[in-house]
Amino acid sequence: MSRAFVSEDAAAAAAAVLPERPVSAMPNLVTASGLAQIEAEIARLEAGLVAATAEDAARPALARDLRYWRARRATAALTEPPARPTEVGFGTTVTLRRPNGDTQLWRIVGEDEADPARGLLSWASPVAQALLGAAPGDVVEMGKGRPAMTVLAVG
Structure with a gap:
C-alpha cells in the first residue's frame, strides 16, 4: 500500500x-x-x-x-488492624529476627501502598502470606531455600 x-x-x-x-x-x-x-x-x-x-x-x-x-x-x-494485635495481620507491624541475628520491621499494607524500601510489605506478597497469623515466638518458613525468621513482636 x-x-x-x-x-x-x-x-x-x-x-x-x-x-x-x-x-x-x-x-x-x-x-x-x-x-x-x-x-x-x-x-x-x-x-x-x-x-x-x-x-x-x-x-x-x-x-x-x-x-x-x-x-x-x-x-x-x-481495613483497620485490631487495637492490640496478638498475631500478624493486615495493617499490623511485625518485627522479625533473621538467623544471623539482624532484625527487620515490616508493616503489612495494601498492594498499592507497598514499598519494601520503606518497610511496607504488600499483604498479597509471598513473605506477608507466610507471616499472616504468626504470633511472637513463632518461627516462620519463608519458602524453599530461604531462611526461617522468628517473630519477635506484633504491633
Whole structure:
C-alpha cells in the first residue's frame, strides 16, 4: 500500500493507545493511609487532565492511570488492624529476627501502598502470606531455600 493511503493522524492515534494497567485479582484491602494515597493520586491525575490540552502527549497516560486509580478506589476495602494485635495481620507491624541475628520491621499494607524500601510489605506478597497469623515466638518458613525468621513482636 502506498504511503499516500495511510493517515498520519490514524497512526498517531494508534500509537497513543496504551494498554490498561492490570488490576490485581486479590481483594483490594487498604489502610487509612493507603486510601488517602489513592484519593491523592486521583486528585493529581484529574488536575493533570484538566491542565492537559487535547494534543498533549501525556493525556492518554493520564487518562489510563486515572481509570486505574478510580477502579482501585471503587474496590477499596478500608481495613483497620485490631487495637492490640496478638498475631500478624493486615495493617499490623511485625518485627522479625533473621538467623544471623539482624532484625527487620515490616508493616503489612495494601498492594498499592507497598514499598519494601520503606518497610511496607504488600499483604498479597509471598513473605506477608507466610507471616499472616504468626504470633511472637513463632518461627516462620519463608519458602524453599530461604531462611526461617522468628517473630519477635506484633504491633
